[in-house]
Amino acid sequence: MSTKKNNILLIALLLVAQWAFSQTAEPTFYGKIVVDSASVENINVLNSRTQKATVTNAKGEFSMGVKIGDLLILSSFNLETKRKFVRAEDLRGELILLKMTLLANELDEVKVQQSEITAESLRIPTATKHYTPAERKVRTATTGLLDPLFNKLSGRTRMLKKQVLVEKNEKLLLKLDGLYEDKYYTDVLKIPNDYIGGFQYYIVEDPDFARALVDKNKTLTMFYIKKLAVDYVDLIKQEEAEAAKSTETQK
Template sequence: MKLKITFLIAFLFCVQLSIGQKAVDRVFYGRIFTDTIAAENVNVLNSRTGLTTASDSKGLFHIPAKTGDALVLSAVNLETRRKIIKDEDLNSNLIILKMASKVTELNEINVNENSQINAVNLGIMPAGQKKYTPAESKLYTAQSGILDPLLNKISGRTTMLKKEVQVERNEKLLLKLDGLYEDQFYIETLKIPQIYIKGFQYYIIEDPDFVRALEAKNKTLMLFYIKKLALNYSEIISNEN
C-alpha cells in the first residue's frame, strides 16, 4: 500500500513538472528564405507576447516563444505568413521558413449588368446567414456534429483553430490600421521607439475600446485611446528594459 502511494505521488510530481516546463518560454530559432535566397529584414512577431524581432542578412532570427504561440512573419515585398509553434520546433536547432514574394495585380474594371445576381438571390445561401472567414469555417466545422467536437477538443485541434481565428482577426485589424498613422506620429507624438512600432500596433488591436473606434472609423476616439495606450505600452517597454 505504501509503495502504491509513493508511486502515485512520484507520478503526479512528474506530470506537474512536465506541465510547468511547457508553460515556460523558450527560444525559437528560425531562418527565412524566399525561393533559395535568404530573406533579410523580415519582421517576426510573437502575437501572444507582442515581442518582435527581424531576420538578419542570412535570414536568421530568434525569439522567445512556447508551444502554441503564433509567429507572424511580414515584410513589404513578401506575403504575410503565420507559424504555429509545435513542441518539436522548440527542440530543433533551426527551423527553415519559406515566404512567397507579393504579386502585384493590376486593377480590373468589370462592367456587370447583372449586379443583383448573388448567392442569396439565386437561393444558394439563405438571407441573413453568417459569412465565415476560412479560419472561422474550419473552427465551425470542428465544433459541429456529434463526435467531432469532443475528438477535436481532446486532440487540441479546436484550441489551435481558435488561435488561427484570432490571428486572422488581428491581421484584418492591422490592415485597417495600416496607413492611418505615419511612423513619425508613433515616434514623435506617442514616444514609441521605431523598433517597437509593430509590437505597439499588435498591442492596441487587443484593446476592445480602440477596436470599436477603429471599426467605426471614429478618428477622434481612436486618437484618444491610442494616446492612452501609448502611455501604458511605454511603461511596459521601460519595465522590460
C-alpha cells in the same frame, strides 16, 4: 591585359554586391523555448512586424530574420502566449532561452441546455451569416455530436480559434496602415521607432481599439491608442529591466 581588367572588375562587382546584401539582410534571432513537462516542438513563432512565422523543432529551437524592436509572439494551443521584444543584445548569434508556461487543460462540465424558442425553431427567415475560411473550420469543429468533445480534448478547437484571431488581426492591420505617420508614433505616443510595428500589432489585439477602428470612430480611436501607448511603453521598460537583471545574474 583586358582579361586582367575584366577580373578586377568582376571582383569589384562581387564585393559591391556582397556589401549591398549585408546592408539589406536582416540579422537572425536564434531562440530556444523551454517548457516544464511539455513538448516544445511545433510551437508557433510570429514576427508581428513582417507577419512571417515559423515553428520550433523537436528541441524547441527556431531562427528568424528580425530587426531591433520587433515583437515576437510565441503561441501554442496548450501554452500561454508569450511576447518577446527583440533587443540588440539578442542578436549576437547566441541562443536566447524563452520560458513558456503550460495552460491548465480543464474540461468544462458538460451542461444540457434547455430548449429555447428561437427564430430557427419557428422557421423564421434570418440573415445568413458569412464565415471566413478560418471561422468555418471553428464552426465545423464545434458542431455535431462527438466532434466538439474530441476537438476540445485534443486542443484543435483552441488552435482554430487562434487562426480566426490572426485572420482578424491582419484585416485590422490593413485598416491601421497609413492612418498615422511614424512621426506621430514617435513624437506624440513616445513609441521608439524600432517598436512601431510591434505596437501596431499590440493595439489591434485590444477589443475596444479594434471596435473603434472598424467603426471608423476617430475620437475613440485616438483615445484608446494614447492609453495603449502608455501601457506599451511600460512593457518595453519592464522588458529592459528584466534583461538587465538577467545580465547581472549571469555575471
